[in-house]
Amino acid sequence: MNAYLQYGLYLVILVALAIPLGRYISRAMGGETVFLSPLLRPLERCFYRALHISPEEDMGWKKYAACALLFNLFGFVVLFLILMLQGVLPWNPQGFGGLSWHLAFNTAVSFVTNTNWQTYSGEVALSNLSQAMGLTVQNFVSAACGIAVLFAVIRGLMRVKSKGIGSFWTDLVRAVVYVMLPLCLVVSIALVGLGVPQSLGGSRTVDLLEPFAVDAGGSRIVGAEIDLEHNTVTLDGAVVADAQIITKQALPLYPQASQVAPKQAGTNGGGILGTNSAHPFENPSPLTNLIEMILLLLIPVALCFSFGFSIKDKRQGIAVFLAMFILLVGFLGVAASQEHAATPQLAQNGAVDVIAGDGMPGGNMEGKETRFGIATSSTWAAFTTAASNGSVNSMHDSYTPLGGMVPMLLMMLGEVVFGGVGCGLYGMIGFILLTVFIAGLMVGRTPEYLGKKIEPREMRMAVLLCLATPIAILVGSGAAALLPSTADALNNAGAHGLSEILYNYASAGGNNGSAFAGMGCDTPFLNTSLGLAMLFVRFVPMVAALVIGGSMAAKKRVAAGAGTLSTCNAMFVFLLILIVLIVGALSFFPALSLGPIAEFTQMAGLG
């Protein structure tokens, strides 16, 4: 009962906040006056003046796309250089050296593409400068870039026989100034108030309450007796040579709060610390968890409503929202029920009390923080992969087979269940075009969406939008599975091992960035191949969406009538869900049946 209340509460808060935010974003991106305008308009103008932007410029899709790509290329080069050279750059209290070329490539690509896949562990690899001036900047602008492109596409759908779809620079500035900045500022301050560190001091060393011993290889010696006075370690009565006693811990203090806010709000997901939002310094309490979790999906959900407001037909936005929301609830339901039920292996001989009881969470608690529990962890897992966020507060690798398949599948669907900021919705527009195409034919008309005919050019782009993710995942994971070295990098063998490979490429191929863990990825091959996958699925759909926007803008609008397919009724929502699921299932059923499904049947003792 308690769990149901939690799930319901999370969803209600999310939607209740998203609707007004959606209206706000729609107005702000359209250049209308919003309640923050008196404060932010001068700042906006300041940007235009400094960058010599004419805010009224109306770019064609080619120029818009060229600006977006150049901007991203510039961002990549700067970030790549910062990461390579951080050893000689200032603001490096821990004195970290530069990253290897392939790790720098992977990390720079990952943050520029809004993926935030992290091969490195922040607290042992990156300087303050890299974090704050490198990664946090991308946390803002990569998200803003997605919003900008989305609104260019919306303009394309709205305009009739026109060439332009708006100005990239204006859209980018507005998305940063009106959307990302105020939201992140408020959330950062709230997080600091709730105990998330905000510091430039580097790590601080403190005494451990309970010292422990490690062997020469650095592994903890379980059950060892520690004699601090004589500095000896005994195990089963015998003194262990080469053992080391650990008495101190380094607490990583960074500007956490100011990075956590954009990390969550902009569907970035790249935490300062290796364990991300499972770490108490990023996410100390259930309350911060609530804020961060809602923030995961807030802008992506709000953008559905913005879409409706901006195209002057709220029902269209609600229809898209409902399709995504129903998918989210469905997937969350599967993951949650699997995690609450745990596996036969956990329940075996009463090893784990899987029945929830007085003060006991029951279910599969492996890999989950006790301060969050199953409901909150499952919700986060679903939210973070529905949105292409990728921050985690539990370890997805330790989920039950089908529970872990849910986050994987949410990414494999192409991150269109709300998805990344902006890009999730324009990705969904690709699926909408596919749905409209097939359904439109079935009512005896050449297909159209919002009065715009869908012709070969739009179809080509829609197909790219929908299939970029499956292509990246299948090619990447297929190649990785063939390499003998991959098997050595895995923690687990068999079906779960394949799941780990699939998850990693799904994460890159969905521009998600969450990690299943369980696979060491800092090799030139993995860094490069994952980086290329991220580039492919970020920029191919982005350009495809802009082409659609440009070609839709040039079209005339066909009048709607009883003979036109409605794109905002229950039937259409149902169809859209079906098409998303079918494309996902057709692409990944064989892969999943050798990974999580095979593992499930093994655990369930089906042969």
Added chain:
Amino acid sequence: MANNLSPFAHRSILGRAVKDAFKKLSPRDQLKNPVMFLVYLSALLTTALFALSLFGVSENLVSSGFTLAIAVILWLTSLFSNFAEAIAEGRGKAQADSLRSSRRDVTAHKLSDPARREAVADVPGAALRRGDFFLVSAGEQIPADGEVVEGAASVDESAVTGESAPVIREAGGDRSAVTGGTTVLSDCLVVRVTQEAGQSFLDKMIAMVEGANRKKTPNEIALQILLVALSIIFVLVTASLYAYSLFSANQAGIRNPTSVVSLVALLICLAPTTIGALLSAIGIAGMSRLNQANVLAMSGRAIEAAGDTDVLLLDKTGTITLGNRQAAAFLPVDGCTEEALADAAQLSSLPDETPEGRSIVVLAKEKFGIRGRELTDRHMTFLPFTAQTRMSGVDFNGTEIRKGAADAVRAYVEAAGNPYSRQCAALVDEVARQGGTPLVVARDHKILGVIHLKDIVKDGVKERFADLRTMGIRTIMITGDNPVTAAAIAAEAGVDDFLAEATPEAKLEMIRKYQAEGHLVAMTGDGTNDAPALAQADVAVAMNSGTQAAKEAGNMVDLDSSPTKLIEIVRIGKQLLMTRGSLTTFSIANDIAKYFAIIPALFMGLYPGLGVLNIMGLHSPQSAILSALIYNALIIVALIPLALKGVKYREVPAGRLLRHNLLVYGLGGIAVPFLAIKLIDLIVAPILALV
């Protein structure tokens, strides 16, 4: 042309289709259809693998018999697809053959000067150039398309239209176009050539029905993009599956359970071969259905546009109303009895052979039993209708009866010093308001009453328009009537809007207005002055009886020259698109069952637990793969009739249409293969056991 050839009933068509199916195996033909080209390559690959296996080179776990079986099924899949296309072309080819036989090269009597008929030079028809003049007389075939500049003749156009009743062709006006290949039955014509040999209407028609230069429509191309994209994904799915399978097998320490042959089988099962195989057949069959309706479309694009049409401009006469007005009531005035009025009206109409005149005689007979009298009876003198008097009438025994338009009769009575009846004036207005035409009858300069001539709206038109409205199609009535009359008829017929006192400019203006609002407009036209409107409309059907200019401006020609054809054309357009969409849905929905057949078959050895996915309970991995692949081939053949006939079409709103088609082709597409594959497995398994 109108001979309805059922392709299956006709053995010659069937035989030719089988032959063509093999001819189309050439790589050049196969390349036109990427999805089927994939099947073609797979067939070649598996055949090569079989050949290698005969020399002992084979993959582990794969018998050469199994490889052979897969190869054979793949070749059959290719052939079935070719057959579907060939049979769809068959009907058109047969039509083209019969048209060709009527296109003999005849001798033309060329005139150097159209005014001098005696200066004739006989040349071959093919030598005629645009602008030349020729003479053609009774019994001769017209050598080239042209415009009659002198004379009038009856012409047998059955070679082109299939209609055996001769038509009149005459100089000037809207019936001046003649078509090469038709035959003059009486009199002779002087014709100016408008199209040279090779570009004549008949040539175009042959090319059209044969589909010789059939281009893919944008919608077909867009669908093909989707199908190609799906095929690419499935290539990646099967290729990556090989990698996953190898990885998993290595982890489990066993041999890789997948083979190239089984993966190729999986690939072809998943690729959208059903719609891929039938796509071009659907397009050709749609064109062919249009031809059967005696309409020639200048491009496939025009048919699709017809499906999108949401505004129909319909001519009132012939489409909405019967061609002629009929007397509906006698309305006496100033104390005259109805019977006396009817009697006078009938008398004045006795010699009037127009349908209106005859309907007055009939109405008087029906109402009052007044028989038609012998015309010679009373020394009657009849005055025919003239443009000057605008009245007709009869004089006998010193009595004058006149009937005509209200203002003409008014002038007639007032000229004699009699007052014009007020009651009459009121009745005249009343009749006009009801959409009728008032005819005033007077005897001896005194008004007797008014005859109400009514436009008779055709039976079932109102329901038809209501159906169209539920489909979201607006109907607009075009008429030369005054607005009052037009409004009344429009209301009675249930059209959505009307254009009264229509001029060609007003029509053009109206089309532009609707197009600016985002509507797609369809219209029919025949006269030269319709040409601008026809050129502007999205779907423009020119009547074959119309002028050359109208035919050139339109994108379809209606050989029957029937004004109701437009509705039929819209139906065919929608049906074509629906068939394409429904079969695509069916094809994709099929994949679910195929996955459930093949995935457990491939991997049950690796993970026995995956046996739970074998919900069809298929006998063995080999029989499962073969059954799925056999189903995949047979479904193409099974759906050929549907592809040719088109899916069932109903005049209901888009939402209901979608629900219905989704239920039949979506849900059906999921369910059918489960049953069919299971059935095939029941047959295949025992055969495999024998081998």
